[in-house]
Amino acid sequence: MSPRDYPGLSYWLETAGEPLTPRPGLGGDVTVDVAILGGGYSGLWTAYYLLRDHPGLEVAVVEAEICGCGASGRNGGWCSSRYPLHPATLEARYGAEMARETILAMYDTVDEVGRVCEAEGIAADFRMNGILSLARGEAQLAAVRMAQVAYARLGFGEGNRLLDEAAARDRVRVNGIKGALYTPRSAAVHPAKLVRGLARAVERLGGVIYEQTRVRRMRQGADAALETDRGLVRARRAVVAAGEAYLPRTPGFERALVPMSSSIVLTQPLSDAQWAEIGWAGGEGLGSQAHTVDYLTRTPDGRILYGSRGAPYLFGSATEGGEAAFERTSSEMRRQLTDWFPMLRDADFSHAWHGFLGVPRDWNPRVDFDADRRLGVLYGYTGRGVSTTNLAGRLLASLIVGRETPLARLPLAGHPARHWEPEPLRWLGVRYVQDAMKRMDAARDAGRPPPFDAPLAKRLSDQ
Numbered sequence: 044m045s046p047r048d049y050p051g052l053s054y055w056l057e058t059a060g061e062p063l064t065p066r067p068g069l070g071g072d073v074t075v076d077v078a079i080l081g082g083g084y085s086g087l088w089t090a091y092y093l094l095r096d097h098p099g100l101e102v103a104v105v106e107a108e109i110c111g112c113g114a115s116g117r118n119g120g121w122c123s124s125r126y127p128l129h130p131a132t133l134e135a136r137y138g139a140e141m142a143r144e145t146i147l148a149m150y151d152t153v154d155e156v157g158r159v160c161e162a163e164g165i166a167a168d169f170r171m172n173g174i175l176s177l178a179r180g181e182a183q184l185a186a187v188r189m190a191q192v193a194y195a196r197l198g199f200g201e202g203n204r205l206l207d208e209a210a211a212r213d214r215v216r217v218n219g220i221k222g223a224l225y226t227p228r229s230a231a232v233h234p235a236k237l238v239r240g241l242a243r244a245v246e247r248l249g250g251v252i253y254e255q256t257r258v259r260r261m262r263q264g265a266d267a268a269l270e271t272d273r274g275l276v277r278a279r280r281a282v283v284a285a286g287e288a289y290l291p292r293t294p295g296f297e298r299a300l301v302p303m304s305s306s307i308v309l310t311q312p313l314s315d316a317q318w319a320e321i322g323w324a325g326g327e328g329l330g331s332q333a334h335t336v337d338y339l340t341r342t343p344d345g346r347i348l349y350g351s352r353g354a355p356y357l358f359g360s361a362t363e364g365g366e367a368a369f370e371r372t373s374s375e376m377r378r379q380l381t382d383w384f385p386m387l388r389d390a391d392f393s394h395a396w397h398g399f400l401g402v403p404r405d406w407n408p409r410v411d412f413d414a415d416r417r418l419g420v421l422y423g424y425t426g427r428g429v430s431t432t433n434l435a436g437r438l439l440a441s442l443i444v445g446r447e448t449p450l451a452r453l454p455l456a457g458h459p460a461r462h463w464e465p466e467p468l469r470w471l472g473v474r475y476v477q478d479a480m481k482r483m484d485a486a487r488d489a490g491r492p493p494p495f496d497a498p499l500a501k502r503l504s505d506q
């Protein structure tokens with residue numbers, strides 16, 4: 044990223060309620076206890092829990108641009124209780140007991156985000172609106188039922204209820220809706236107000252944030268430090284990698300995850316008449332069963348945010364370039380929204396933006412602290428980081444100070460990194476899977492059987 048018009052990066056940053064003036068950068072070498080690369084939710088939650096629970100610690104956050112300029116200031120605003128892995132995958136990989144513990148930890152995480160907003164006076168429009176996972180067309184019903192069966196088998200059937208077509212339509216009048224899975228215990232937030240408020244909470248607790256300061260390299264072991272373009276931040280106890288989709292640029296993390304682009308288009312506020320036609324009074328997060336992923340949020344000022352994982356992976360895990368593809372994706376998404384809500388045929392759109400989320404090879408977020416290397420890592424939320432970063436930050440803070448926590452049993456803790464393939468294999472594989480997902484969606488929408496290579500694509504995407 045280069046210096047830029049920060050409010051122009053997303054509607055959320057534009058409406059964060061502050062001028063987004065960068066904080067001063069690092070002014071020369073300093074020494075702290077914990078030095079954190081990245082001023083998004085991951086870095087800031089880690090700093091927050093370190094400082095709140097251990098007031099004597101010296102913590103610095105080093106951010107290349109401004110806090111929240113990455114995914115944390117640009118996302119769809121779902122503070123979701125759903126773990127990045129499907130409940131059936133969680134159960135198959137880690138067993139029923141661990142799947143249950145993980146789901147309970149996610150419920151608690153959503154509550155915890157709300158608690159901290161309340162305690163720290165962060166006005167992030169936190170609202171417990173729930174999620175509706177919709178079946179759009181008969182062919183999507185199987186996926187909705189499968190998720191409900193998986194939740195019910197784990198004892199969470201009550202909190203994940205199946206709605207038939209009439210009950211789903213009663214909540215929201217989406218074209219082709221055939222049913223839904225309703226998860227009430229999930230929230231929505233104003234993403235930028237959350238990340239910017241969190242940064243201020245970290246500072247109130249004594250943390251120091253250097254913005255406009257890029258980390259070039261992370262030194263580990265007895266010599267642990269963040270080497271930046273403005274000096275050195277030495278760390279007595281730990282350096283932390285919290286750069287998510289941008290992390291592959293840092294030496295040592297080139298294949299830890301791939302940046303996956305996600306795009307958003309936003310309407311102007313709709314009229315009362317339009318809302319009366321659409322319904323959606325509960326303001327739940329909406330998504331369908333599309334393999335290419337879609338998510339819709341009703342904003343507090345009456346707009347519809349429509350997000351999708353659309354633009355293709357860029358060679359070498361780049362996070363710059365591909366502007367023409369983003370343009371194409373946004374205009375296709377404006378059209379897609381009228382498929383969802385035909386009554387919006389003439390709706391005006393005010394914003395379009397995109398950002399990058401981080402996808403690890405096993406689709407499972409990773410939190411780890413190696414005391415010998417004095418290296419902490421937390422990354423790989425695959426588009427579910429608004430809530431999961433809180434869980435990850437709490438866990439990593441405990442690991443760094445050596446405090447026992449039941450969170451250390453969860454599947455995101457301490458598992459070995461599975462690296463992505465080197466280029467050009469990575470580009471070929473990711474582009475192939477992205478293309479296959481589109482073909483699978485097209486076949487399902489047209490009532491055709493899945494393409495012959497669907498099992499291979501699913502296995503490669505390994506969710």
Ligand SMILES: Cc1cc2nc3c(=O)[nH]c(=O)nc-3n(C[C@H](O)[C@H](O)[C@H](O)COP(=O)(O)OP(=O)(O)OC[C@H]3O[C@@H](n4cnc5c(N)ncnc54)[C@H](O)[C@@H]3O)c2cc1C
Binds near residue numbers: 085113118306
């Ligand atoms: C368009 C979009 C929609 C999304 N929607 C949702 C959603 O609705 N719900 C949900 O749960 N998740 C969603 N996500 C994902 C979620 O936003 C992320 O998982 C979460 O914000 C990750 O936080 P983070 O702090 O780990 O990463 P980021 O917010 O990306 O922060 C990383 C920070 O590190 C900084 N950095 C990187 N490298 C360096 C360096 N070398 N030196 C200094 N600083 C560096 C970056 O500038 C950046 O500020 C979405 C993501 C996108 C892009």
